[in-house]
Amino acid sequence: MNFKKQTLTFMIQALCVGSVFANVSQTFERNNTHDESKYYQIAESRLGYVLSTFAAQSGVVLSYDPVILKNLNSQGLKGRYSVEQGFKQILRDTPFNIGKRGETYILVPKEVQLKQSDLSGAKDLMLPPESEEVPRLQKIVVTAQKNRLQPNTIQLDSEHIQRFRGTGNGDVFSDVTGVQLNSIRNEAGAIDIGIRGVQGEGRVPVVIDGSLQSTHTFRGYQGESDRTYIDMDLVSKISIEKGASTDKFAVGGIGGLVKVRTIGVDDVLLPDKQAGMLIKGSIYNNNKTPKISTRAEEQEHYLLTDRLSQSHFNNGSGTVAFAYKTDLFDIVTAYSKRSVGNYFAGKNGYERYKKLDADVAVVNTGQEVVNTSYESDSGIVKFGINLTDEQRIEANFRRHIQHAGEVMAAYWYKHYPDDGTGSAAWYAPDGREAMPQWGGAKLLLIRIVPVIIIILKIMHGLI
Structure with a gap:
């Protein structure tokens, strides 16, 4: 028993001594690594660059303030040097x-006085002890997550939509690269989206709350368009995918895909609130609401306005929404009304275009453009039930009523006194021109979308 204790003690002592020798050997080898000479060839450049390059090639850690080396140059370094010799050669004609x-x-x-000034023989040059303690930073945790969006996908959040709202529903796309809208002011308040020059015939589907909303519209001599009717005041998010997509809604969408999400409970409620209301509105004076007669004869001779009145604020919009949620269910209702009048043609750059005929330039500079006004009433109701933490049922109801003018090529002409295009008994007042301004067509759009959302949670270790 005693023999075993002595043997164990001897083995422990031998192990400790061996560890000390091994540690000393490793330290000696590490220090010798920095003492070994090595061939360097660093071109003439900024002093900071030469020092950083030398430290990287020699495998040492160098700390310095780049500000103090500003505008200082170095001759570089060429030859065989140890680490200390290399630093000494680089800093030979510098104040460092x-x-x-x-x-x-x-x-x-x-x-600054160093403990040892002979760098060639120094093994561990130390700076003077500091009078103050070196500040130590607390532990910093950096987190990140993978970007789930594809490189060709653009997300427009509610902040972007409100910032670029404008007067037309298509103004929110005005700053999106690669996205064009067909006749944004002349599409009866609708949006007809094109991506990278591809447009129409279902090439760019528009999906709202999981339901395809594009409406194929025939426009006579002006061809066809895919129109989508939605009030942007009721929109929360927009996702735009450029080019071909593998999304389930992108069947036939060779140009791209646009997915729209209407406002939900979280867009109305404040954080940690169970119920709330949202009210917003706007008013503007950059267009004119036409006074349209109920008689077809008078609609055909609508007197044009040549000057925009800055004092008439007779157009605008208003939106009100209410939301309520519990752990079991949530509901949101919203109503939006918008009135947009005829816009006025611009005045700048008109001289760059060749005027072929007096009848061709139907709209003069700064003149009212007829049949570009619209009024819309939109409502939405969304109700959701949380069956479990992984399952949810949601039903959406949207109703959109719109009265809008339509710019058609067949009616794009002006009336002149007794010119044969109108009634011979009708005469325009002096200095005034007339064009057909129709009462506007009515559109009723009702969408009911039931949605079943199942969230699958994959537990650790299960496939």
Whole structure:
């Protein structure tokens, strides 16, 4: 028993001594690595660049303030040097010395006295002890997550939609690269989206709350268009995918895909609130609401306005929404009304276009453009039930009523007194022109979309 104790003690002592020798050997080898000479060839450049390059090639850690090396140059370094010799050669004609703290080399001004000034034989040059404690930073945790969006996908959030709302429903796309809208002011308040020059015939489907909303519209001599009717005041998010997509809604969409999400409970409620209301509105004076007669004869001779009145604020919009939620269910209702009048043609750059005929330039500079006004009433109701933490049922109801003018090529002409295009008994007042301004067509759009959302949770270890 005693023999075993002595043997165990001897083995422990031998192990400890061996560890000490091994540690000393490793330290000696590491220090010798920095003492070994190595061939360097660093071109003439900024002093900071030369120092950083030398430290990287020699495999040491260098710490310095780049500000103090600003506008200082170095001749570079060429030849065989050890680490200390290399630093000394680079800093030969500079007001700096190199010091060492632990395994880190530090650049200091020459007026700072070092413990040992002979860098060639120094094994561990130390700076003078600091009078103050070195500040230590607390642990910093950096987190990140993978970007789930494809490179060709653009997301427009509610902040972007409100910032670029404008007067037309298509104004929110005005700053999106690669996205064009067909006749944004002349589409009866609808949006007809094109992506990278591809448009129409279902090439760019527009999906609202999981339901395809594009309406194929025949426009006579002006061809066809895919129109989508939606009030942007009721929209929360828009996702635009450019090019062909593998999304389930992108069947036939060779140009791209646009997915729209209407406002939900979280867009109305404040954080940690169970119920709330949202009210917003706007008013503007940059267009004119036409006074349209109920008689077809008078609609055909609508007198044009040549000057925009800045004092008439007779157009605008208003939206009100209410939301309520519990752990079991949530509901949101919203109503939006918008009135947009005829816009006025611009005045700048008109001289760059060649005027072929007096009858061709139907709209003069700064003149009212007829049949571009619209009024819309939109409502939405969304109700959802949380069956479990993984399952949810949601039903959406949307109703959109719109009265809008339509710019058609067949009616794009002006009336002149007794010119044969209108009634011979009708005469325009002096200095006034007339064009057909129709009462506007009525559109009723009702969508009911039931949605079943199942959230699958994959537990750790299950496939």
